[in-house]
Amino acid sequence: MNDSKSPTSPQGISRRKFHQTAGLAVASNFAFQFVPSHVWGVNERPALAGIGTGGKGESDINNSAAAGFQVVGLVDVIDAKRIPELTGMPRMQGLAKQRDTYPDAKFYADWREMLHDLGDKVDAVTISTPDHHHAHAAAAAMKAGKHVYCQKPLTHGIWEARMLADLAKKTGVKTQMGNQAHANDHMRRCIELVRAGVIGRVKEVYAWTNRPIWPQGFQTTPPPEPVPEWLDWEQWIGPAPFVEYSPKIAPFNWRGWWNFGTGALGDMACHIMDMPYWGLALSSPIAITGKQQGGSQWSAPINSTLTYEFAPNQYSVPEGIKYFWYDGQIGAEFKEDTWSLKPGEFNRPQEILSGMDHTESKGYDCVIVGEKAQLFFNRSKDTWVIRPGKAVDGFTAWPAPSLPRARNQDPHHEWFDAVTGKIGQAESNFTQAGPFTETVLLGCIAQKVPDTRLEWDPVNLEIKGRPELKPMIKRDYRPGWELSA
Template identity: 40%
Template sequence: MSNTHLSRRKFLHTTGLGAGAVLGFPAIVSGQNLNDRIRVAAIGVGGKGESDINNVAKCGCDIVGLCDVDAKTLGRMSKKYPKAKTFSDFREMLPKMDAEIDAVIVSAPDHIHGVAAIPAMQAGKHVYVQKPLAQTVWECRVMGDLAREKKLATQMGNQGSAAEGLRRSVEVIQTGVLGKPLELHVWTNRPIWPQGFERPSGSDPVPEHLDWDLWLGPAAERPYKNGIYHPFKWRGWTDFGTGALGDMACHTVNMPFRALKLGYPEKIECEMASKLFSETYPMTSRVRFDFPAREDLPPLKFWWYDGNPGDPFKPIMPYPELLKDIIALRGKTPKSGALIVFENGMLYSEDDYGRAFWVKTNDDKEFVSGTDHPLTRDAPQVIPRSPGHEQEWIDMMRDGTPAYSNFEIAAYLTEVILLGSIAQRVGEGLPIAWDGPNMKAKGNDAASALVKRPYRDGWAPQV
C-alpha cells in the first residue's frame, strides 16, 4: 500500500494543516445507529490499556472483549467487566467475536500495535490505538491507507490533541503574527525505563501467568529474563519499542507538526548519541530533521533532544542561549517542551501535551502567556474544541465528525517521528536522505531495511 497519491497540498487540506482548514478530513465515516451501544474489544488491558478501556466505557460503550497475554492483568480487568469474553491471543479473538465487535482498542506494547490493528481494520472495525500508532513506518502507512479506504473512525492515543492550549497554539501560529518559522527544538526527560545496554545472557523461568510466546508476537524468539522486558521495560528495545522518540514525540511534536505544516522531511540525522547499542536505543541523543520549503513557508530544521537527567549520561539539551528565557520564566529547565523560533519571536509550548504556551516577540523582554499576549488575543478560533479525547472517537463512529488525531494525520505524524528512531539505529553522524512518498532512504540500504520489520511466522499482516 502507498499514499503516493496523497499530495502535500491534499495532505495539508485534509489534516487541518492548511490555511482555513478546520479539523480533519471530511466526514466520510458512515454514522452508526444512534440508538445502538457501541461494542468494544480491547487488546492489551493493563497500564494505559486499563485507563483507555475505562474512559471508553464512561463514554457509554459496552466492553465485550478483553485480550491480554498476562493472565493476572486479564483476570483483574475481567472482574471489572465480567460480561466481556476473555482471550490471550487477539488472532483468536478477532475472528471469533467478529459479529459481536464494532470497535477495537489497541494498548499493547509498540510492536503489537500494527499487527493487531491492521487485521481489525481489515475486518471493518473502528480502532483506537495508543501512541506511537505503530512500530514501523510501513505499518503506519498501511493503517493510514486502511482508515481512508474502509472509511473507519480512528484515533491515536495522544491525549494532548484534545487540549485547549494545543489547539490554540496551532491557531495563533497559523495567523502568521510571529512571521515565518525557522527552527523547532523539542526535548524530553525520557527514557525513564532501562535502555542503552546489550542483551543480558542466560534465561529465567517464565512466570506462569505470562504467555511469553504471545508477548513476543512478531519479534524473533529470545529467552525470558526477569525485570528486563515485561512489564513496561520494553520501550528501549528495538524489537519491541521505539525509544524516547516513539514514546513522547507523538505528544510533544504533535502541535508543531500541525501548526508548521511539516509533512515529510528530506533529511534526518542522529547528530549525537551517548553510545549506540545493537538492540537498544541510546540513553541520550540529538536528532535533526530537515524539512523543505512548503506552501509559503521556508525550509525548517527540527532538533529532537532526549535523555533522563537522573542517569549518568546527562541529556543532550538545546543550547543554553535558546533556553535562558524559558528558564527565567519557569525558574528551571522544564523536563519537556517545544520551542519554535520565528522571524519575529519565539513560542514555547509547555510539558508533554502542550496544554499551555507562551510567546516572546523580538521586542519583548520576557515570555508572556499565549492567552494574554497582545499579538495573540485576536487570533480567530477556527478549530472546534474537544468534547474529550475518547469522546471524539465515539462521535466519529456516531456521526462522522473527524477526531483530531484520526489516522489521516496520526499515521503521517508517526511516520515522521519513527524516522528519528531509524536514524538512531543507523548511527551517529550518518545523514539519511528521505523519499517520503515511497518510504525509501536514497542510497542508504541500512535505513531502508528498517522501514518494515521482519515478522515471525504467523504474525505478518496480510496486506
C-alpha cells in the same frame, strides 16, 4: 540465549497452542469488511474490545467506556484464571480491576481469537499493547470493519505506518492515535496562533523529553529466566524477533528494546513533536541527521539529538524548517549489574531555554521559533508563552477559533463521536497520525546510523542511496505473523 528454543514456527509451538491458533487469521488474511452504514440511537452503545488491558490499556478502556462504549471483550497475554493471585504484583492491579469492572466481558489471550469469536458483536477496539503488536492488531481489526483507537507510536516501523494510513482510507473506519494532548483546546489554540502569523514565519522548532525512565544503552541481552506460568510469552513476542523471557523486558522495560519498542523517541515524540508538526502542516522531512550515545543492536541510545530538515511551506521562512529533537541524559551510564541507568544531565536545548523557568514542565516541552517571536508550549499543562511579549504588542490579527474542539478535550470522547457519526473523523486519525509516525520513526533510523545525513524518499519509502537500510523501514516478521497491506 538459546535460539534453538525459539518458537518461530508451528514446529516450535506446543501441539495445544498450535491447535488453538491454527484457525485464526493473521492481519494479512482477514477479509475486508467495509463498515456498514449505521445510525446510532441516543441510548445505543457501540461494543468495544480492549486489546492490552494493563498499564495504559486500563485508562484507554475506562476512558472509552466513559465516552459511551460498552466493553464486551478484554485481551491480554495473562492467564485469566490466575488473575486473582497476581493482584499484588506491580502493574497487574489494573488487569484485575478490569475483570471486576467489566464482569460480562469475555476474556482472551489472543486478539486474533477475539476478532474471530466476537465477530460482528464488537464494533471497535482499543490497542494498548507494546509497540511491536500495534500494526498487526490494528490492520486485522480495520480489515474486519472495526473502528480503532491505537496507542502511540501508531506503529513499530515506518512501512507499517504508511500501510495503516492507507488502510484507514480504504476501509473508512474511524480511527484515533493515542497522543491525547492532540485533543486539548490549548494545543489547538496554539496552532491557530502560529498559522495566523502571530510569531511570524517559522525558522526552527525544538522539542525535548526527560525520557528514558527505563533502561537504555545495554549492549547485550540479559540472562534468560523461566517464563512465569501465568504469562503467554509466545503470544507476547508475537511478530517480533524471539528472545528468551526476562523481567528486564516485560512488563515495562520493552520500551528501550529495538525488537519491541522505539526508545524514548518513539515513546514520547508523538506527544511532544505533535503540536508543531500538525500546526505547521509538515509532511515528510527532506533529510535527518542524528547523534547518539550508547545505542546498540538491542537497545535504543542513552541520549540522542536529531535534526529533521523540512521543505519550505506557507508557514515557514524560504529556507524551510529545521526541527531539533533531544532525549536522554548527557553523561548517563548504563550499569549492567543493576540493569539501570546512572543519571546524568538532561539533554535539552540550553541556549533556547536561557532565562526560562521549566521547573513545572515535567521535563518535556517544545518551542517554535518564528521571525518575530518564540512560542513555548507544554503539552501536559494548559500553558503556552510567547517570548518576548513585546513582539506581539499591538498585534491585532488575533484569529478566531478555526479548528474543531474535542468533547471534554478528550481523545476517547472525540473518537466515540466519530464512531457514532456526530463528527466526521477524530483529529488524530490515522491519515494524520500515519505520516507523523513515519517522521518520528525516521529518527530511530538516524539513531541507528548516527553522524550521517540521511536523505528521505517518501514516495518509494527508502533512504536515498542506502538500500542496506531497507530492513529498518520494513522488517521481516516471524513465520505465521506475516503482514501485508
